[in-house]
Amino acid sequence: MKPEYLIEQQNEINAHHIYRKIAGRIKDAHNKDILLKISKDELNHYHRLKAQTQRELKPNWLLINFYAVISFFLGFTFSVKLMEKAEDAQQAKYQELYDDDPLLKAIIEDEERHEKTLIDMLDEERLNYVGSIVLGLNDALVELTGALAGYTFAFQNAKIIALTGLITGISASFSMAASEFLSTRQEGESEHALKSAIYTGIAYVFTVILLITPYLLIGNPYISLATMLVVAVLIIFGFNYYISVAKDLPFKRRFFEMAGISLTVSLISFLIGVVVKVVFGFEL
Template sequence: MEKIKLDQETKNSLINAQKNEISEYFLYHKIADGLKDEQNKRLLKDIAEDELRHYKFLKSVTGKNVKPDRFKIFLYFWITKIFGLTFGIKLLERGEEAAVKAYEKLGEILPEAVDIKQEEDEHEHTLLNMIKEERLEYVGSIVLGLNDALVELTGALAGLTFALQNANLIALTGLITGIAASFSMAASEYLSTAAENSKKYAVKSAIYTGTAYILTVFLLILPYLLMHNPFLSLVTTLVIAILIIAFFNFYVSVAKDFNFIKRFTEMSAISLGVALLTFIISFGIRSFWGIEI
């Protein structure tokens, strides 16, 4: 390629983009080497080759050899290990705004640069959408368990807080209620899924639903086990509920390309609305019957 004159700012941007491309090349190969699924392994190696082509193209422009970012490789490798392949890779791809701007700047001088980047990105996205990952196949079951636990238990704990006003008693009652509800929810998920799919799929769906439910129960009840003031415990529980909703919806929005704000607002409004309504009803019942514990 004929040498192109670049201002220092554009050159630095391209070198930074070049560093990202070579880092992602090594990252995808590192992840692929640890996979058992042959299809996913092949797809990741194809994506890695795309990144290497990006790197070589930028190298032909900058004339520089750039070393990969070892910390970035380490960080995203463990993100994919902990949170899943699809989430880790899509989170990585979301952070490429700087590279896009660098290609746009280069496109002002070399118009085909933008076309090259766009074509290869479309190829990458096609490959990404072909990756198969079990946890994403059961995301509906996880949502069911998580959402039901958040709505039911925040409501129950809000009501119990005003009715009982004893942190230990509320924790015990909430825990028993939550465990029973988690078994019930898992059984319901098994029966509904078994009617439409294989029993093996139904068992896994039930496990994902029940596990999501029971983990949420323990997190929501934890403040009542650690604090003596039941009202402070309730506030902390509601904060934990919001954090769970935020984390899970961020995860799903990245992995499944959903709208984070819409889903987060909807789930938060439902959970907090049910909690408020139950608290008001408990206040009315306690006042009407004059019950003191």
């Protein structure tokens, strides 16, 4: 019995339960139907392999629940595509063995042709507003990292920096949400304008809270600044990884571009803070 049969058989039964579990909590009939179809395909593949191995394999419930939790917090599209990427990586490891085996090759080709077509048909609301989320996230990162860097040298008081950053950030989030609402309406998409504004505003506020948190928890403003920049890079990394998986977009270029802009603006703003303090002799 070929060991790769058991590996692929285990993948298929796990995937069957993952798709079915995720589908169980989705209300939208279109998405639910697609996931259940894929789940059925995975079960058929499992039985084809079982006929060869003559082994009944138990699902890996730890892995299944892991993807179910990811689906709950980050959306079913991200969870499904992350699982597919993990399967692709494992199949690539045994590619030569799979190519030489008609059964495994047929199963993999079936998945690539049918299941991935179905996955591309998934329609998740939050992904339809990625542009609005990017707008809120990117503006908050660029503007607030810069502002906090400037405030850090100008004020040199972590609590005041945090308070000023919070006021600046919350005000800017309302302004940005309003601008997105008006912009979307001007483009003739009035039915999406309010949701676009909400997604933009939430992304902005969420980013603001994460960026000012180091100043609230750490007394030294310069350590807070360094920590805030690390948090900013982690936000950029996490968001771009999420989008690269969920929307099948390139990761590295988008990550370095976004991180480079935010860190450059922070450096410039910090230097402006230095100049303001030296020239005007501002002391707090």
